[in-house]
Each structure stands twice: as C-alpha cells, then as structure tokens.
Amino acid sequence: MTLDSSKILGCIGAILMLIGSLVTSYTFGILDLVGVILVLVALNGLANNYKERGIFTNALYSLVAGIVGVVGAVAAALYIVFDTTILTSLLQKLYPSWNGSWSTISSLSGLTPNTSNITASDAMPIISALFLVLVVLWIFTIIAAFFARRSLKALSAKASVGLFSTAALLLFIGAFLTIILIGFLLIWIAVLLIAIAFFQMKPQPEQPVATVAPSPSTPTPV
Numbered sequence: 001m002t003l004d005s006s007k008i009l010g011c012i013g014a015i016l017m018l019i020g021s022l023v024t025s026y027t028f029g030i031l032d033l034v035g036v037i038l039v040l041v042a043l044n045g046l047a048n049n050y051k052e053r054g055i056f057t058n059a060l061y062s063l064v065a066g067i068v069g070v071v072g073a074v075a076a077a078l079y080i081v082f083d084t085t086i087l088t089s090l091l092q093k094l095y096p097s098w099n100g101s102w103s104t105i106s107s108l109s110g111l112t113p114n115t116s117n118i119t120a121s122d123a124m125p126i127i128s129a130l131f132l133v134l135v136v137l138w139i140f141t142i143i144a145a146f147f148a149r150r151s152l153k154a155l156s157a158k159a160s161v162g163l164f165s166t167a168a169l170l171l172f173i174g175a176f177l178t179i180i181l182i183g184f185l186l187i188w189i190a191v192l193l194i195a196i197a198f199f200q201m202k203p204q205p206e207q208p209v210a211t212v213a214p215s216p217s218t219p220t221p222v
Helices: 002-021 030-050 055-082 086-094 102-110 120-159 164-178 182-200
Strands: none
Touching: 002 030, 002 182, 030 055, 055 086, 055 102, 055 164, 086 120, 120 164, 164 182
16 A cells, blocks of 8 residues: 555544544444555554554554444443443332333333432442443543554654644543543544644655666776
C-alpha cells in the first residue's frame, strides 16, 4: 500500500467516524466501525511505509482495549439486570403487583408506579452498580486513548505533521474527561484534527539514485 492510498483511507475513515458519531441512532454504529477499520488499515500501511510498526501496533492495542471495555461494561450490566436482585427488588417496590418475573416485564407498561414507599437506600444499590459499570468503561477508555496517543505521536514524528500530536493530546485529555461528558466533545474534535492531519500529509521525497563513478583507467605501457 502506497503512502498516498494510506493517506486517503485514513482521511475517509476519520470522516466516517465523525459523521457516525453524529448519527449513531440511525446507523447503529456501523459508520463508526467502518471508519475505525479504514483508519486501522491506513495506519498499517503507514507503519510499513515509515518502517515504524509502533504506529500500527499501538493503534491495534487501542482498538482491543476499547472492545474489551465495551464488552466488559455490557457483561457487567447484563449480570446486574438478570443475575442479581438489585433491579427486580427496586421494580417490585415501584410495582407491588408485579410478580418479579422478566417474562411478564411488558405488563409494567400499563401500571402506575408507586413511589411513596421508595427511599434513597432502595435506589442506592442500582446507582452504585451503574456507577461501577461506568467506571469500568471509563478506565478502558483511558487505556485505549493511551495507546492511540502513542500511535499518533509516532506517526506525527515520522510524517512531520504536528497536528497528529495535537490530536493525540486532545484525545487523551478527552478520555479522562468523558466522566463529565465534555470529554466526548474533545474526542470528536481530536478525530476532526486527525482527518485534517491525514489530508496534510505530504508524499515522501524520492531518494536520489546513487551512481557509481567509473574507476580510472590504467594507462597501457608502451
């Protein structure tokens, strides 16, 4: 894969990630996924061109950390909902006539919740459980951003495009601040800068072909 094709793939992938983050409810994250794959393929090509495998391997570690974080958070949420009594106990206090079976959960839509017997201590277990899930997701988001930052900084050094390094810093700060939501805006801006940085990349200058000077001829004795 040439540097130009990697540059184009990376730019398209970053743009798809930007658009996908705005229309996730309509595309179910498909655009984001395609964008991430294209950027990963582009980084692999650039790692080969610049002979710096850290550009790709750190990006791959970032993707793996993100997947592990999402899967772990979903698994923890499902465990809380279906394998513990935290949620069912709260729902039974809200709907005293509910029998506690998930097979009849649809019947709650026609009932009026009774909040008179709900106290803060009743809601605290579900709040604590949800907070734990968010903390797990937050930690893996930071880990993923750490490896993404290493990949982008290596690319910035090899491609001589400082915008990659700026995007790396914004991405890392944004990952820390996702706990207060403003981090998502910083991450979106970081992805925008990555798209611009791919566009700013210049082709590698052609290396001059080395010529071998002819050896001086030895005069023939008369």
